[in-house]
Amino acid sequence: MTTPDVITPSQLIAKHSEDLSSVLPSHVHAPVWIRVAQGAVRRDPKLMKAATETPASLMVALLNAARLGLEPGTEEFYLTPRKVKGKMEVLGITGYQGIVEMMYRAGAVSSVVAECVYDSDGFDYQPGRDELPMHRIDWDSNDRGELRLVYAYARLRSGATSKVIVLNRAEINKIKASSMGSDGDYSPWRTNEAAMWLKSAVRQLRKWVPTSAEFRDQLRVDAQGIARVQAEVAAGRPRAVVLNTETGEIEDSDLDAIDAEIVDPADPWLTGERTDDPEADQ
Template sequence: MTSQTVTTAVAQQKDSSPAALVRKYRTDFATVLPSHIKPETWLRIATGALRRSPQLANAAKRNPSSLLVALLEAARKGLEPGTEQFYLVPRKGKHGPEVLGITGYQGEVELMYRAGAVSSVKVEVVREHDTFAYNPGEHDRPVHEIDWRADRGDLVLTYAYAIMRDGATSNVVVLSAADIAVILKKADGAESPFSPWQWNPKAMWLKSAARQLAKWVPTSAEYVRLPDVPLESLPPAKPLELPRVDDVVDAEIVEDWPTAPDDTADGAR
């Protein structure tokens, strides 16, 4: 063993930073990444997120396994960690600082596009001074009018729907402020000052709607390229009855939901 080899080995041993841990497991991440994602690019994004946030780096160093779990989830979904596709949130856990991974609304929408079944996805928030109308059976999709010159007021609703490749409108998801309050109360890590629930609530309202839409629209980590076929040969979108949000757990855990009553706020997207 040469002196240079010894020096390199010692340096590697001393480098116990979270970024070094990410590089150590690069092969594991590359194994689960979707085929269209370049592992080296994804790794640079992950290590860059750690460098940008001392709080995140500290949580990752104190609990490296939580970092690996979060990054592994991001890798499996093919989403960029530390971005609005996939948040890396430092928080105080039962045994000290830890890292929590949360899929953002951009990530939820990206997974829908990759499945190849939708031509467009609409996810919006409604504020108290906007004009909004959506009655299932009467409206194919929400009617939302905004006066961009006026003060729009507080957030009151969020909605999401997709236009399928055959031109049909998917089920429409509509969540009220009360629905969001239920989701927020059960959201893992929402109390952390570094959680997007704290510093970007609008994005989490959008994420909540997109997450529920993903129950009715195909999603995929891999890009699916559907063959060009006549639209008339595609099966029509089936109407679905959306459940209530009373038992939804945001973060990244979702329980089975009960059947929705007739007066549910969710419609067809």
């Protein structure tokens, strides 16, 4: 009796390359993305083991990465092995660089700043008084101490500055506690803690900055949505807005945007006055 050949994770990815390619955004070169995914699995024995034991979990993670247009197995999108009921599985986790990439891709952001603050750093920021944080680092120090704070903000193409996000260790610990797989041996919360602090900050920042190219396209054609945003700004009540990708409608978020900034509806990229590639100026 012959034993059926076991398909490797790399072969599985190749077999379903068309399915993965079909959900990739148009700007992503599918063959390169597929090779990146195969290389990520091949170079990590623990990830290879998890993908072999539970191939379905690998495909779910890769489909999520493809849908977001992020490179799997990088700091854009982690492929993390974890043990569930005695069996290894693959968990896909969007990294902070992936969130930042989606912000840039939307075209409304000219730069994103995200930094960790350590015990020996100087840090001063008071909302309403300061536009931006003052972060002082002793670059000659051999040890900056423990992680203390993390902050993030964005410069918008309109010239405005987004809401400044500042999180302390207690807030980070709450986020970590609610994060799936954060206590796993291979979780980036253990292997790359600073990166996860940065992700927590930029994830909060994402609420105030568009992260979808469709947002820009929708603002161009949805005059009613633009008028609503302009009215909010004129009334001194800037709000966060989101695009419902299922309905195609711009909706107010349920966030309290007391001192937030939003994309200026008069931004030439949003109004259609400029149609060139917004990435070209970077």
